[in-house]
Amino acid sequence: MQAETLSGGFANPAVQSAHAFRSVMEAMARPGTLQDIAGAEPPAPLSKAAGSVLLTLCDTDTPVYLAGDADCDAVRAWLAFHTGAPLTGPSHCMFAVGTWEALNPLSVYPVGTSEYPDRSATLIVECEALTQSGATLSGPGIKTNAALSLPSVQAFQQNRALFPLGLDFILTSGSQLAALPRTTEVS
Amino acid sequence: MTDQDYNFAYLDEQTKRMIRRAILKGLAIPGYQVPFASREMPMPYGWGTGGVQVSAAVLTPEDTFKVIDQGADDTTNAVSIRSFFQRTAGVTTTTKTSDASVIQTRHRIPEEALTEDQILVYQVPIPEPLRFLEPRESETRKMHSLEEYGLMHVKLYEDISRHGHIATSYAYPVKVEGRYVMDPSPIPKFDNPKLGDMAAIQLFGAGREQRIYALPPYTQVVSLDFEDHPFEASKADHPCGLCGAEESYLDEVIVDDAGGRMFVCSDTDYCDARQAAGYKGKDAA
Numbered sequence: 355m356q357a358e359t360l361s362g363g364f365a366n367p368a369v370q371s372a373h374a375f376r377s378v379m380e381a382m383a384r385p386g387t388l389q390d391i392a393g394a395e396p397p398a399p400l401s402k403a404a405g406s407v408l409l410t411l412c413d414t415d416t417p418v419y420l421a422g423d424a425d426c427d428a429v430r431a432w433l434a435f436h437t438g439a440p441l442t443g444p445s446h447c448m449f450a451v452g453t454w455e456a457l458n459p460l461s462v463y464p465v466g467t468s469e470y471p472d473r474s475a476t477l478i479v480e481c482e483a484l485t486q487s488g489a490t491l492s493g494p495g496i497k498t499n500a501a502l503s504l505p506s507v508q509a510f511q512q513n514r515a516l517f518p519l520g521l522d523f524i525l526t527s528g529s530q531l532a533a534l535p536r537t538t539e540v541s
Numbered sequence: 542m543t544d545q546d547y548n549f550a551y552l553d554e555q556t557k558r559m560i561r562r563a564i565l566k567g568l569a570i571p572g573y574q575v576p577f578a579s580r581e582m583p584m585p586y587g588w589g590t591g592g593v594q595v596s597a598a599v600l601t602p603e604d605t606f607k608v609i610d611q612g613a614d615d616t617t618n619a620v621s622i623r624s625f626f627q628r629t630a631g632v633t634t635t636t637k638t639s640d641a642s643v644i645q646t647r648h649r650i651p652e653e654a655l656t657e658d659q660i661l662v663y664q665v666p667i668p669e670p671l672r673f674l675e676p677r678e679s680e681t682r683k684m685h686s687l688e689e690y691g692l693m694h695v696k697l698y699e700d701i702s703r704h705g706h707i708a709t710s711y712a713y714p715v716k717v718e719g720r721y722v723m724d725p726s727p728i729p730k731f732d733n734p735k736l737g738d739m740a741a742i743q744l745f746g747a748g749r750e751q752r753i754y755a756l757p758p759y760t761q762v763v764s765l766d767f768e769d770h771p772f773e774a775s776k777a778d779h780p781c782g783l784c785g786a787e788e789s790y791l792d793e794v795i796v797d798d799a800g801g802r803m804f805v806c807s808d809t810d811y812c813d814a815r816q817a818a819g820y821k822g823k824d825a826a
């Protein structure tokens with residue numbers, strides 16, 4: 355087993371995951387805001403933010419899909435060692451991680467059922483950069499309007515149209531994240 | 542210092558992850574009840590184990606934590622929950638609304654407007670607003686999925702024909718973002734208008750019924766009503782006997798053996814702060 359596999363987890367899991375969760379929760383509750391998140395040192399190509407989200411939310415109960423370059427030996431071993439999350443394809447995952455290109459097409463992920471719309475995937479989208487510019491956001495969590503650099507407008511509009519079904523997104527870059535729940539109107 | 546016999550905030554990490562995932566889905570689907578596997582807590586169900594589990598999943602050691610029980614910080618229930626998290630999560634506790642970053646509440650929303658830096662956690666006894674119309678969970682789930690809320694309106698309208706007004710005064714149902722009908726927990730309907738467009742995050746935990754739901758900040762929340770009988774956020778028509786407040790929600794309390802009564806703010810922090818600022822009601826000493 356490589357040293358990289360064993361290292362890079364939370365040194366103090368209870369407290370670090372509590373902080374990391376608050377960042378994720380604030381992001382999901384306030385779409386368009388950028389949150390700092392830290393704690394994990396995952397192997398490339400994962401960002402620290404994506405690694406921290408995975409350590410905070412994933413375990414043996416959450417099938418994970420590694421998309422594209424994220425599906426490499428180093429990430430597989432690291433995720434298995436630190437979370438025990440089973441790997442799966444996109445159609446059965448609770449979480450997926452990768453670049454926007456690698457994660458697409460979105461039509462293959464579970465969007466929940468009309469009685470259980472919560473049984474839907476959360477996609478962790480690795481981005482080159484995150485800025486509060488670009489697409490205009492409105493909806494729950496947003497007082498009037500917000501702006502966020504998004505990899506697409508149309509894809510999020512289509513996802514919004516599925517409400518209350520739909521996918522939820524966590525956008526990560528370096529040590530920052532933002533989120534886009536299914537409720538957000540994008541233009 | 543936290544007590545070393547417990548994990549941080551009492552719950553094990555796997556349980557907190559499960560609750561955290563449920564909270565995120567709750568925020569993504571406002572007003573929808575997310576099932577979760579509730580854990581035994583070292584307190585009886587009536588003490589808000591759902592709220593306690595949500596608080597445990599949300600708190601960090603840097604938080605300042607407040608607990609209110611029908612507006613009061615000093616009931617046995619509120620004191621126990623506060624000291625529980627002081628011991629297990631090492632949080633600072635407070636009774637001052639404006640100093641708190643996380644507030645757990647039973648049956649009230651503080652009078653003071655909450656801010657974007659705050660989280661309000663509700664203890665919920667019965668999360669299902671359709672329960673009294675339909676006892677079967679499989680049926681209420683179907684009703685929510687089909688937006689079959691007509692019976693709910695019929696029930697409220699029966700109130701009107703029987704009493705001349707809508708008699709429901711607590712746990713008054715609301716519709717969230719035009720989609721899910723939600724039980725706001727047994728807050729007085731006076732508090733209903735504060736649910737919508739609130740700056741703080743609102744999280745609801747029902748322990749016995751194993752449900753978590755949420756309202757993100759600035760979410761549209763509308764109390765169900767009728768054109769000819771619009772919703773009214775009523776309260777006792779008196780000022781507070783201690784601080785003279787005209788706009789706060791009041792409790793009627795018995796003050797002496799002779800059965801003397803007075804009306805006082807149910808939010809004790811609000812009332813204390815007003816009295817400290819020099820406001821005086823007619824019954825103030």
Ligand SMILES: [Zn+2]
Binds near residue numbers: 781782784806
């Ligand atoms: Zn008062």
